[in-house]
Every structure is written in structure tokens, then in C-alpha cells.
Amino acid sequence: MSPWLPFEWIAATRFLREGRTQSLLIIVGVGVGVSVIVFMSALLSGLQSNLVKRTLSSQSHIVLLPPEEIARPLDGDKSGPLIQKQAQRLRSIDQWQNIRGRLEKMPEIAAVSPVASGPAFAVRGDANKSVSLIGIEPENYNRVIGLEERIVAGRLRLNAGEAVIGIELAKDLGATVGDKLRLNTGNGANDTLTITGLFDLGNKGVNARNVYVGLRSAQSLLDLVGGVSSIDLSLRDIYAAEGLALKIAAETGLQADSWIKTNAQFFTALTSQRISSNVIRFFIGLSVAFGIASVLVVSVVQRSKEIGILRAMGASRGQMLRTFLLQGGIVGLLGSLLGSALAWSFLAIWRMLALNPDGTPMFMISVEPGLIVIAAGGATLVGILAALMPARRAANLDPVVAIRG
């Protein structure tokens, strides 16, 4: 009997030890429940971050565009019954340098990259392909998209007269690093560029469509001298994109599209997945709680005579209540530790089995220490809450009735 432990702790651990088989079974039960929660959380979090990473591999978190041009009748002219929607021309963002300076000072924003982009035709020999011409400042754009890491041949060098294209476009045009490529834009401008690198952004459409050139080259080809058609932003918290987009739109008057809005269906799927996993977690938690509660209810019934003796000897209702609450908490805590260890093992097996054909893991999956702490805290809390009813029952036992059995 440890001198520093209060009576409630001593009684709780002794009662658990005495009913060892019962305690062991419920701890294993809690462990299995917690392991499913931890395993499922780690798996879903790995899967979701992988999906988000893939989705955001070729797009920024927020894109700022010039506001749409709207045709308006002259003041007081009500003769026109119908106002036709105006065609949107390619134009620059007003005062984009000032806006860029303001954005760079915002703490939520990790990187700002001005972009001049527009449609063009890539011509090589008899082949020509419709492409997106994207003029960038490589250093800033890399912080938004990470293009340099995705160069699979050559390197990211975009001096005047140089371009980087996707692997699909290179295949379609039969071109490779060092070859020449001609770009024609809609306004009649054209330029012959040397391919300095090939990229693979993990998206076939993007790999077949995007052609990256230096910002100045694009400005010249698209007739946007000194201007940019959009500003791409990278955020520190990707899930804050929608709120921040609204804020920036209100402050700058620009159109701000977040990745959440652009990929609404994908984001809805992610949210649905998260909700369904939370529902599953809730029901597992509930079954764990009922398991703990039922074992403790049985324990209170089995120990009613002992509870009566302790009450006769002067143990207060509070002491009995705490003794049984502690039993619930201890079962929850030990079960969560066992569950975390089990989940760790399941994940190790998963990593061994879930491999790409080339032997690399399908996606990164890991158990964050925070997840184990949350699982332990959560299971302990569930244990205490589950023990509330049996503990109150123990505390309210009439000693006379309890001793009589």
C-alpha cells in the first residue's frame, strides 16, 4: 500500500486487480475500440492529406483575378430592355504590385506569386496543341506550387526564350529537353522557346496543358506588358482558404477563388468522409462506454457487501463515488494505451501490404503522438463518464441493505 496514494486510488486498483479476468477483458475491449479509432484516424488522415496534396500539386490555395467586367447602361437610360453580358477579355490586375506588397504582409499567407497566363498554341512541326501559357517568377511560384521538385528532366530555368513543359505535352509533340517549341497566342504574337525542363505534376490534364515561361516572356506574348492576370497565394492553413479569400476579396475588390471553392465537389467528399468517420468514432466510443459501464455495474453489485462494510467503517459517499470513477478512468487509460499499441501494429502491417507496383508506399501514413494523447485522454474521460452511473449507485447504497446482502 503506497503511503502517498489516497484511499480511493488504493481501493480502485485493488478492486480492479481482484477482479482480474473481468478487468482484463474490459481493458482488451476498450483497447480494441481505441485501436480501431486510432487506426482509422491515422489511415483517413493519411489518405486525406495525400488526396489534398495531389489536388493542390498543380493549383494554388487562393487565386486572385481581376473583377469581371460588367456592361452597364448610361445613367438614366432605361430604353434598353436587355443588357448583354460582356465577353471577358484578358486584362491585368490594377495596381498589382501594391496588392502584392499588402498580401505579403498578411501572417496567414506563406507565399505570393504573380502570374501572367492565357491561351496559346504550341506548335512543333506538323503538331500543334492548345495550351495554357503561364508566365511565372520561378522562385515565388515554387513556394506556391513546388514546380522545381516535380521536374523530371532538365531543370527549372526560365530565362528569356526558355520554357518548361509537362511530360504529356512533350510526348504529344515528340519533344524533349533542349528541343525548340513555337508558341502562338490569340493576339498574333509568337515566340520560339527552348525546352529547359519537363515536369510531372501528377495530373495528366495539367501535364498536357501547362507551359511555363518567365513572367516577362508571358507578358510580352499575351500583350500584358507590366501586368499580371492573376496572383497565386499559398497559405499556412489550407483549410482557412475560403474565409481568407472572402476577406481578401472584400479588401482588394478582386475576385478571390479558394481551392475549396474551385474543388467544391472534392471538398464536399472530404467533409462527408470526415463526418462519416466521426460518426463511426462516436459509436465505437459509445460501445466502449457501455462496455465499461456494464462491467462496473456488475462490479458494484458484486461488491455491494464490501461497499456496505466500508460505509459502516466511515467511508463517505464521496470516497465510494471516486473509487468507482477512478476504476472507469483507469480502465479507459490502460485500454487506450493497449489500443494505441495495437493501432501501431496494424499500421505497420498496413505499410507492408499497401504498396504501389514499384514497391513504394501508396501514401504516407503515420500515428501522430498527439493522436495517442487525444485517444488516451478521450478514453479516460469516456471511462470516467461511463463509471458515473455505477459509481453513483455504489455511493448511494444503503449500508444496512448492502451488508445484509
Next chain:
Amino acid sequence: MAETPNNTVLRLNAIRKSYLSGESELEVLHGIDLTLERGEFAALIGPSGSGKSTLLNLIGLLDRPTAGQLFIDGEETSTLAESSITKLRGQRIGFVFQHHCLIPAFSALENVMMPLLVDRGRPDAAMRQRAAELWQREQADARWKQLIAELRQRTPVRIDESHYAPTRGSGEKPRAG
């Protein structure tokens, strides 16, 4: 309301106890008056169902009377709160149950220590020493399960002694551990 300290350890004044039996009320004790002096030995004798256990439960503060006054060491108990009753019961009253009433999850020595342990909240060396003295020649840390047959008659008395029992008229004053 406390009485003037004297040699009286227990005083019952017109104690009544009734139970609800369906719609009607069944009175088991009909105005009991009893006084016990320190050191006095008393036996309660009566036929089965006459209310002996009910009266002992009231005296042991395990139950409350329906009417009347019950004084323990001069202290009137009917107005005391549940927590005070529990404390008074733990500190002043010892029980010798008809059947062995030990807690198997604890060792025999710990069972002897139990009244002091629940009163003080955590164990200490003095408490253990006091229990060990009472235990005397017995195997101190042996488990109840192993000693159950031998302990059946003796241990309940020892538990009682570990926490002095003035209402039984032992005459001992509370001694810490």
C-alpha cells in the same frame, strides 16, 4: 444540541422507527428509551422480528430514526448531516458483524487498518504500526483468502479494536494509529 459531558456514551430518547409497507406505515420501534454508561455491557434479547437489528442499525448510525433523539457521547445525531453522521460512525462506532465481513481485495492487516484509512484518507506508518500491534503474532500481510477459515471468528473483533469503540463501552479514548 450537545449534552453536558458525563459518563453516558449512548442515550436513546423515545426512538421510533417506521417503514412504509405499500400504502400503510409499519412501526417497528415504538418509543425506545435506553441509556448506556461507559464500560457497561448490554445484551439485546428478543424474538425474531422484534426489531433488534433495526435498533442496532439506528445505534450504529447506519439508519435514521423516524422520531426521537439519539445521543452518541452526548452529541445529538438526528440533526447531523449525512457527512457528519458518516464521520461520527467511522470515528466512534465499532461493529462486530454476525458473519465475517472483510474486504478480500485487501490484506488482513489492511483490513485492520481500514477504519483509520478511510478516516484519514491515505495510509501512514503510524497507522500500519497500530494495526500491526493489534495483529500481534499473526502473519501481518497474509491475504484474507488464505486465512479465511482462521480469521472467521477473530478478525472482526480486531477491526473493532483498531478504531476503539466507545459505544461498546470499551472505555478507550481515541488514539491516533
